[in-house]
Amino acid sequence: MSTERLNRRTSETAALAMTAMAATMWIRFRGEASPLYWTEWGLAWACAILAITLHRRISLALVGLPVLSALVGRLIGMPTAVEMTALTVLVHTALPIALLAQTERTRAMSMVLSGFGMLFVTAINDDSRSVIVAIVWMAVCVWHLVANHWEKIGVCMPDSVRPAFGMRPWVVLLAVTVCLLGGWVVRGRIASSYSLTWGVMPTSGGSKWSDPAARSGVGSGDAAIAARDHAETFGAVESDIFLESTESSLFDLFSDMIGEPKKKRSSQKAQSMSSENLIQSHQRKARSEQGGGSFSTDRMAAPKHQHFQDATSRAIVQWAGPSGVRLAMHRFNGFDGIDWFSTTSENDQLLTRQQLGQEDWFFVPNRMESALADPDPQVGVVKILRLNSARIPAPTSSEAVHIRDIDREDFFALTSDDSLTMSGREKIPSMTVINIASTRIWEDDLWSLLPAQAVRHAESVGELKTAETGSPTDYGSRLPPELDAELREYAERITDGIDHPYAKVQAIVRHLRSEFIFDRQFSPPGEVPIQDFLGQRRGGDHLFATTAALLIRQIGLQTRLVSGLYVSPANRDASAGHAEVYPEDVHVWAEVRLDDQRWFAIEPTPGYRQPIYTRSMVLACQLWAADHWPAICIAFAVLISLWLTRLRWFEGAVLLIWWLSQPLPARRRMRLAMWILQTRGRLAGHPRAVGRPQRDWLLGLAGRHPDLCGLVRRVCDAADQLAWRNSDSYPTPDDMSHLVRRMPISFFRQHPFETSA
């Protein structure tokens, strides 16, 4: 079973299983093209090839391989999605079943598995070219089924009928053509969504297969997508796309339900009149038309409602990107003990425009070169729904923004406190979709780019005020002195014994997250909220952020307070791929400045997810080694000692195996003894030459020892009788045991040169 050639059915079913594996590999490539991914798939393919060429049971290892790699991934910090692991296990199972199946039904199960896996994977794959793999699978499947059918017929055919082999390829070609035609009919649906002009299928809206707002059925999805994809949604556009306000006036409610009153076509001239000509009743009428004091029955038809029935109607913005992210809107760097304010008052800066491909991106002025040089920026998409602000909620290290079809620079600006805004307007229009590119901050940078700033705050505040360029970095030295002293003593207490500034920052954040209680309802009774906070150890997130910012200032780093929105992981809609931000997700946190004028966010409030700064492999290894160095040294010492005594271990293992092999039949024992002797010779560096019979080799080695020679001769004579004469005379177990014991590796080492037998 192990090495016999695969018959046609097995090989075709195995080919189908491997096609499904290839498709799974493709779909996982989008999410995780990492070394772990390549290792896992390299092992999987090697396993598959070995199973086919060497021994079929090797394919059973495929089933556990994704689970193993998922565990390994979690250990090293590169986790894979559980769903992907489960899908991979399912698809991998097809190959062992195909190879090890004994009956046709079981083999058909493999086809079912691989077919299902293929279908599923192709359906969820964003890349339109993955259809090709599905077509290949289908072609092989059709071929297989046609061949099975022909085989069945071939058994019952009379001899006068000759099978025409040439028909089979034509049948397959026909099947593939039919499927391709079908695919061509729905070709528009593969890449993006267009309404079928023939009315074959109703559209459900949505340009990609999953779209946040495309869940409400016929009609409203398209409108929502129109709003997302086209930039005419802000500015003067069809007003029926805007969501009605939740706090509508009576006039508005009437307009919604019944209809808007018609505007009178007749023009009325207004003429100022002296007060004695004014009629009171006319004044009231003018007022009541607008204010809802009157109710007109002459109304236009009610407008179509554009409510999103099942869209959660409280979301302020929607964010498509990683969750647990903070979207900053306002930044404050000055603190006077009670209030935060922005100390910079420069004008807004315009962003630099850069065309990348077909799109126009607007970059933060100083950071454009480094942003363009970043090979892997993270692009998130924010859709404004109910936010009354001109500022763009953007993650901390945002470098560039892009709205489709916008190419004028005066749309965007960078405020003096480093926040992105759409200048010149009251608020960003609803349904605006903004793409924001931000660069990743590595934990290595946090460890390496902070030391230069680790100077005492009191010493350097004077110089730093004047020397900094770029972002406003005023320390805000208007803190009352007793508060300053209290904070300094507190900071020293927390960071006692820690050298590195980033480690100090971590200690402060950890202390706040663990020792204090988050309670938005708590209102500090005293004058200075910070002192109450430190005393009572409870408060809202703004107090947490303030305290963290002040404490970190005490150890010499620059900080500022940030207010904005927090994308909670609980609000993430995985199927739609975006997260919603509700009014209660408004949040306050702090940012710390790095040497190269970037800022990184910290999250001192418990219950909120901390920002993830990924470590490069180098840093991860360094930190792990630093944590576990005693264990590493011990393991190293153990390994070295094991290596040095490896031959003794081998000898011990050999003797154990020999002792355990007593119940084996004598023939196997003899083979085992020969194997032991040959392995010893190989390990000692003097292997038996391939062309030298075992008898001659052993006699040559034992030549100088007459008693050993006699033993070897006895054993080999009996083995000769057994092997070349097929008689039943085995070497006696005692003889063999003696032989195994009397020729250890040291013996082989001492007698490298055989004497002639």
Next chain:
Amino acid sequence: MNTTQSPPTGPNEHRERTPSKRCQPTLHPSHLTNLREALGRVLLGKAEQIELVIACLLAQGHLLLDDLPGTGKTTLAKALADCLGGRLARVQCTPDLLPTDVTGFNLFNQKTREFEFHPGPVFADVLLADELNRTTPRTQSALLEAMAERQVTIDAVPYTLSEMFFVIATQNPIDSHGAYPLPEAQLDRFAVKLRIGYPDRQAQIDILAAASDPTTPCDEKKPVLALEELQRWQQHVRTTAVHPRVREYLVDLVDATRSDPAVELGCSPRGMLHWQRMAQAWAVLQNRDFVTPSDVLHVARPVLSVRLLATSGDVDTILDRLLDTVPAPEYR
């Protein structure tokens, strides 16, 4: 013409052949030991070569001795003929030797007015052909044909040779002037090629001592092994068991000789048969009734050195490499 006359035998006179019986109880290994000892007395210190000679005899093959002069070839042949109770004929091959000098001829007898057949040396039991490479190819082919077919045809009349017709041919490796070296196709008819070589120091001392010892009985002509028993031994050798795996090993070796790039002419199927027979004979000489791979390897060098043709280099080194690289069957 250096031939010894033999008693005339008529045409087609078959010797009595004892019917070959497999389970013959009359196989005495002690006789082989006596044969060994007898030969060992005349050829001191060459136990291995004597063993191979006896094996060649048992394998019904012919022997080629490629050796320097004076190393005991004639002594060996003579002793062998004496031990077997047979007749020794010796042919000194010179360039003017005629084929009829080897095979025999018809001579017109004036008295009886008929043609009398005078048999040549091939009708002996053991034939020693000295310096076979010095005679003309025509004479060589006459002898080789007799070796192969065990009969000669003179004037369209076939004459069968002796049952245990055993040829020991010699070649002198040193002088090759005026020589007609045997072509490989002809060399293939020999089973083995041996080199006796000079005896070692102690053996030479013993030789000198024996030569000058007045008490040494000379010319013992007591037959040790009867002809019928020799035939039975040969039959026993023919039917010795060869395990299929050993056979495969043999074929692997033969394939290796053919496919090696340094070998121009490998082992032929005839050579393969000779090899198997020699291995069987060797096994019998070790008092075994089955052939092991060690036997195959042991006789490999003598068997192959007579028929292997190397493109360049020494046949011995090529053989060393070959025999080490073909995997030997293991105990199973």
